Amino acid sequence: MEEKKKKDGEGKNIKELAKGTQVWKAIFGDLLFGEFKPFSPINSLMRGIAKIMQLHPYNMSVGGKRIIMYTFCLGGLSVFFFALLSCTGAFLMIYYNPDVNKAYANVEDFRYIVPFGILIRNMHRWTAHLMVMFVSLHMLRVFLTGAYKPPRELNWIVGVILLVLTMLSSFTGYLLPWDQLAYWGVTIGCSMGENAPLLGAKGPFALLESGKDVNSILVGGAAVGQPTLLRFYLLHAIALPLGITGLMGFHFWRIRRAGGVSGPL
Numbered sequence: 001m002e003e004k005k006k007k008d009g010e011g012k013n014i015k016e017l018a019k020g021t022q023v024w025k026a027i028f029g030d031l032l033f034g035e036f037k038p039f040s041p042i043n044s045l046m047r048g049i050a051k052i053m054q055l056h057p058y059n060m061s062v063g064g065k066r067i068i069m070y071t072f073c074l075g076g077l078s079v080f081f082f083a084l085l086s087c088t089g090a091f092l093m094i095y096y097n098p099d100v101n102k103a104y105a106n107v108e109d110f111r112y113i114v115p116f117g118i119l120i121r122n123m124h125r126w127t128a129h130l131m132v133m134f135v136s137l138h139m140l141r142v143f144l145t146g147a148y149k150p151p152r153e154l155n156w157i158v159g160v161i162l163l164v165l166t167m168l169s170s171f172t173g174y175l176l177p178w179d180q181l182a183y184w185g186v187t188i189g190c191s192m193g194e195n196a197p198l199l200g201a202k203g204p205f206a207l208l209e210s211g212k213d214v215n216s217i218l219v220g221g222a223a224v225g226q227p228t229l230l231r232f233y234l235l236h237a238i239a240l241p242l243g244i245t246g247l248m249g250f251h252f253w254r255i256r257r258a259g260g261v262s263g264p265l
């Protein structure tokens, strides 16, 4: 009996060990356990991670070959624009200061002083417009091809949240140059929040009182000012990009779980 228990225990341990080894092998497979090829470590690591995360399906339907013409790669292009926005945004962050006395001058500096500043700033602006356009077109494509139907309903909902976050990114970025257009645009945008259903103090079915509603949280005071600029900057440069990145990961994982992109079969 004692011996059997020991054996079972041992068996369990070995099983657990083997599980660990499999994961280890899947990630570092070719690098540690296969034949070593110079320059291949990064390649094999990426393949291993893709295998573990189940990023792409093992099989592809015959119709899948026509997938680019079917989806127009609108989702993929949205990912590309997001990556470009992150890179150009990181560059702009080096010179931009979210201070009401400095922000406008910083933005002017991009035009006249910072090397390649005008190029990077315009790339950031135009890519932001393109991303809103392409995410909307991607949504239209998903709707027209009926790709929102089971088993993809949850991904449609995730997509709607991604669209809202993309638009919020544009809205929060609009205030950052701190010029007249930005100031009054955001003043109007935020006061619309006051009349929003449920979350606005004056909106239908208001749940929150004045001073604690979505408008007050965004503005951070009686009028648009320094607290608003700081809030919008943090939302624009940290919270929204992190939220979009996380949800994109979930979006892709759901596509994988649904057996890949739906397509002409």
Ligand code: HEM
Pocket: 071, 073, 074, 075, 076, 077, 078, 079, 135, 136, 138, 139, 142, 147, 148, 152, 155, 156, 157, 158, 159, 160, 162, 163, 166, 244, 248, 251, 255, 260, 261, 262, 263
């Ligand atoms: C930041 C925004 C978004 C990104 C980066 C993104 C990315 C992607 C990518 C790369 C695909 C693979 C197929 C393709 O390229 O068309 C995809 C599929 C899908 N997306 Fe999005 N998407 C976004 C927003 C949305 C929105 C707004 C919706 C709808 C409300 C949506 C719903 C879906 C659905 C249901 C699929 C599966 C389609 C199928 O299997 O044919 N996505 N998305």
